Amino acid sequence: MVRFDSNEQLVQALSADLTPVDRLAPPSLRVLLWLAMVGAVALALMMVSDVEAMIQRLMAAPDMWLAEMGSVLTAVLAAAAAFQLGLPDRKAAWALLPLPAVLLWIGASGMGCLRSIANAYPMPTAGSEQCLIFILSLSLPLSLPLIVMLRRGFSLRPNLTAIIGGLACASAAATLLNFIHPYDAAATDLTVHAVAVAIVIVANTIYGGRLLMRKMHSPAGSNFQRF
Amino acid sequence: MTDISLLYESNVTIRSLYRFGGGACAPRRTLVSMAPGSMIVDVPSQKDETDGRRAAWMVAAQAGDRAAYETLLRDCIPFIQRVARGQGVPSDFVDDVVQETLLTIHQARQTYDPSRSFTAWLRTIAQRRAIDGLRRGGRTRKREIHKPLAYQNHADPGGDPEQAAFQIGHAEVLNSAIGKLPTRQREAVEHLALQGQSLTQAATATGRSTGSLRVNWHRALKTLRAQLGKD
Numbered sequence: 001m002v003r004f005d006s007n008e009q010l011v012q013a014l015s016a017d018l019t020p021v022d023r024l025a026p027p028s029l030r031v032l033l034w035l036a037m038v039g040a041v042a043l044a045l046m047m048v049s050d051v052e053a054m055i056q057r058l059m060a061a062p063d064m065w066l067a068e069m070g071s072v073l074t075a076v077l078a079a080a081a082a083f084q085l086g087l088p089d090r091k092a093a094w095a096l097l098p099l100p101a102v103l104l105w106i107g108a109s110g111m112g113c114l115r116s117i118a119n120a121y122p123m124p125t126a127g128s129e130q131c132l133i134f135i136l137s138l139s140l141p142l143s144l145p146l147i148v149m150l151r152r153g154f155s156l157r158p159n160l161t162a163i164i165g166g167l168a169c170a171s172a173a174a175t176l177l178n179f180i181h182p183y184d185a186a187a188t189d190l191t192v193h194a195v196a197v198a199i200v201i202v203a204n205t206i207y208g209g210r211l212l213m214r215k216m217h218s219p220a221g222s223n224f225q226r227f
Numbered sequence: 228m229t230d231i232s233l234l235y236e237s238n239v240t241i242r243s244l245y246r247f248g249g250g251a252c253a254p255r256r257t258l259v260s261m262a263p264g265s266m267i268v269d270v271p272s273q274k275d276e277t278d279g280r281r282a283a284w285m286v287a288a289q290a291g292d293r294a295a296y297e298t299l300l301r302d303c304i305p306f307i308q309r310v311a312r313g314q315g316v317p318s319d320f321v322d323d324v325v326q327e328t329l330l331t332i333h334q335a336r337q338t339y340d341p342s343r344s345f346t347a348w349l350r351t352i353a354q355r356r357a358i359d360g361l362r363r364g365g366r367t368r369k370r371e372i373h374k375p376l377a378y379q380n381h382a383d384p385g386g387d388p389e390q391a392a393f394q395i396g397h398a399e400v401l402n403s404a405i406g407k408l409p410t411r412q413r414e415a416v417e418h419l420a421l422q423g424q425s426l427t428q429a430a431t432a433t434g435r436s437t438g439s440l441r442v443n444w445h446r447a448l449k450t451l452r453a454q455l456g457k458d
Binding site: 007008010011012013015016017018019020021022023024026087088089090152153154156 | 288289290291293294296297300301304312322325329330331333334335336337338339341343347348351352353355
């Protein structure tokens with residue numbers, strides 16, 4: 001804990017340390033900026049993937065549409081919640097914003113998996129590790145700008161903000177996986193996706209949480225004691 | 228600025244006198260008169276005025292106005308103290324919460340949006356810091372106890388009574404040997420060694436030259452070495 005000899009001494013030290021600041025842009029604008037980065041990655045993937053095959057695949061399996069919509073909504077709502085939580089005066093309840101989309105995503109993916117089991121479709125296991133690598137490797141370039149943008153704010157709940165930010169990145173990466181994913185949601189796939197998403201969220205919580213955590217530093221040149 | 232007293236004397240229709248930062252801190256509504264044709268008007272409460280004033284100071288602080296910032300921080304202190312007490316923070320820890328909150332305001336000042344209430348922004352930060360303080364206090368109480376008598380009566384495990392007695396005896400012998408030194412040598416030892424003065428300071432204090440002090444200091448050391456070594 002930082003302790004100054006008196007509140008007056010701290011007030012004077014903080015005033016002396018004051019520099020002009022650029023006011024933070026509204027959270028909605030910052031969400032759009034991050035989503036634009038995700039969109040740019042999506043465009044790049046569209047260049048190298050067979051978009052027509054993807055659309056045909058999604059049209060053939062209605063559950064996949066729902067699952068896709070769920071993951072897109074999760075990415076958007078989780079990003080919105082993370083930017084809200086990145087401000088000190090917002091309530092922790094913002095963390096619940098992506099919950100309905102998460103339920104839709106999990107539910108629709110689970111339905112696709114059950115349908116595959118009921119129809120005794122062959123379940124491809126090869127390629128699952130590629131899914132894992134894809135989600136993990138894409139989550140990193142999506143997480144970095146998100147954390148940098150969140151650090152411009154000031155979160156009083158850094159770990160919760162990092163968890164929700166991790167969810168946004170993982171769901172965005174899982175959405176983008178559809179460009180190259182040739183299968184319906186088989187049980188193996190679903191498990192691998194869940195593991196990948198969990199890894200991304202945990203990694204964001206550990207590293208992102210630390211990056212978002214601000215130490216209470218004393219103003220420059222002031223005399224303080226740390227208890 | 229409208230004279231509020233005039234509103235009570237007439238059925239003036241005024242929708243809003245003050246509106247600081249939109250709906251987040253809308254003024255309190257007050258029914259001015261029940262006479263036919265009268266309307267509900269928005270009369271600014273003291274809270275709205277305070278909030279508007281603080282918001283203006285904060286906007287100026289964001290632009291780098293130190294005087295406004297200093298005034299704002301001073302103005303915030305009683306409010307933070309009230310919030311901390313309201314959260315159940317013991318009175319001796321209230322200032323800790325105040326200082327943590329002021330530091331947070333300083334680090335988070337770019338996040339304040341003038342279209343929102345400053346007081347609400349401040350209250351949330353102060354409440355959070357009060358909760359953090361209470362949690363920290365709870366953790367400390369779980370690990371530590373306050374027993375000053377037990378602390379004072381605790382035996383020093385590294386202490387050796389014989390060694391302590393020897394040191395006391397040794398100091399007595401040394402003091403006795405210094406006391407037996409000639410006056411000039413004793414002065415040199417007392418000022419240079421015991422009081423830790425520099426040669427110049429000792430020269431001023433004793434009225435002797437630095438050269439004389441240096442000579443007597445070396446002589447004293449030689450005498451003491453011979454005397455203590457012999458004993």
